[in-house]
Amino acid sequence: MSNIIVLGAGMVGSTMAIDMAKKHQVTITDFSEKALEKAVKKCDKLIPEILDVTHKTILQKTIKPFDLVICAVPGFLGFETMKTIIEAEKNVVDISFFPENSLELDALAKEKNITAIVDCGVAPGMGNIILGYYNEKLKLTDFECLVGGLPKIKKWPFSYKAPFSPIDVIEEYTRPARYVENGHIVVKEALSDCEFVEFENVGTLESFNSDGLRSIIFTMPHIKNMKEKTLRYPDHIEYIKVLKESGFFNEEKININGTEISPLEFSSKVLFNEWKLGDTEEELTVMRITLKGTNEKGENKTIVYNLHDEYCPKTQTSSMARTTGYTATAAANMFLDGLFSEKGVFPPELVGKHERCFNYILNYLKERNVIYTLEES
Template sequence: MKIAVLGAGMVGRTMALDLSARHDVTSFDLSPVNLHRLQERNREIKTAIADLSAFSSYSDWLSPFELVVLAVPGFMGYRALEAVIDCGKNVVDISFFPEDALQLDLLAKKRGVTAITDCGVAPGMSNLIVGRYNETMEVDRFECYVGGLPKIRRKPFEYKAPFSPIDVIEEYTRPARLKENGHIVVRPALSERSYMDFGEIGTLEAFNTDGLRSLLFTMPHIPNLKEQTLRYPGHVDLIIALQQGGFFDETPVDINGVSMRPIDFSSKILFREWKLGEEEEEFTIMRVIVEGMKGGKPERVEYNMLDRYDAATKTSSMSRTTGYTCTAAAELVAGGLFVEKGVFPPELVGKQEACFDFVLNYLKQRGVMWTKW
């Protein structure tokens, strides 16, 4: 199958390489450096330099392709998804954008398109899990804890970002929506901090972030929904200090005659501090808990995942856990296992047992191991 991968960043490259083993893949990106890094790994992958914010050009670029995989920055994700759907192309997307992708459902149905959205690790695998168990039990509670962290802890932040620091800052500042006792509530990001033990990794701090997204609307019958981010202890205090000190403010300030937003300055500094090296060891850790009733008895299901940087392939764990979940979904579409038309967040895919099992097995074959407790 001819597949276009839009975006050749860290995760986009991983997905292009994975899909190229079975498909004719072309990678699109504005950065020649990103495309060069990809071709160094596999010269059979075709590349095209393209400004992916030129949405009106999508119809020309994508006409030869049967399937599109989207891996663009969040700020342009919604419009990119809309443009791909409008071209009548099936699409699987990992872009984390603030808009509601379900608003494109009618357009996707009209164009006869299958669109699977938010298909990474979280959102992504977490949604697949709750979608599957929602079919077999009366779910009362869903909790997800997830984080990507460097193996070597370096002060002060003890953190490295596998994606743009501005997206991380957005995660730290956007209010978090949760579901409690049947009601959607809003809590400040970074709030309700707790400490959790993760065996060989040790103690991590968990805190609220706005990661539930579509689950708030596709699973309205589940009364309790929560997602929290994981970091090394002490990270939250540093971020709160920056936030309260005005470093994330968007109102410009004058610096020797130059107008600058503090958040832009902070992003530049944090990009240097948080930049993940191409071969830097890191890991992704995740715990998903689903509780409810089954056959009149209490039921609790827990899935855990710990994935580390793969030195053999020089692939980060965040690329593996995010990218391979997305390429698994792409194979669901390419192989005709999931053929419904419209926009489908992963929980609406995972409800089908065959699809859920396929994704878990696909990840297992690539060394991303999910353990059910």
């Protein structure tokens, strides 16, 4: 049994803490006492502790006694928190999905002799792990990841609910999308290249460009074509484009009767209630990973992994928390079991390249009924 600390008691952070508590002693921390109470109510094995991760010395002192840190803080806090953890010489599994390049911390992690596994969710995360595994088996030419979290009940106008902050969702709609075409990095506006895609048990969904390739742009430069697209119900994108083009996502403050407010802050407040996912509201996660390449014999191969996961009423856990959180706890337990011990910062594709790590994570998820189905041709 190891001594684990989880930073962040949100929907995903608490799910990870509860899962880790099956085998380990787990302390869960958050700035919000209410979030901690909610987590402990679900699992009384958890040890709650109020913590502000922006206080560097307090954070380093707090994590000192622990064998592993699991980081689930909001994205805007992620990079500095990760840096502080590494400086404290603590091994870490991270799902904060910060916008900065995690590989910038690789030299520091090596110097401190620690292992940091980053971006360890569903996407980025499991898609990278699958890519890393098949990159060892095939000469890959194409990688495509289609992914989305959706409510089961569509409510007009957006037909969408978010298990995290609306400002993080809006970031996905405004940050330019990078993808790789014929070996060149192409930058396009988010929400561009909309296409309709059919999914079994869901029907027609709409896909659009989003900036989800992250580390694989740098770690897999030999793959000529790589793209990540987000999935939503049809018409969602049209309404988002109307808001975007009308200036509702602008950060520059405007003056309304003597009060300065940014349209983005205002929109986030309005959309918070519209998009807030209820604690027991049913939702689902859909993902399709497609890989193309040639084997040793020069034969063309297409590998497709599909995921269809739904809210678990038994544990009252959202699908997005399950598919994201359990990938991270799989990586955490894999590390604690001694299957991965390299030092430095590792995006998931550099973990998935090892067959035993790939199989461990897939089996771990399967035990929790998060099932990826494989089609080969």
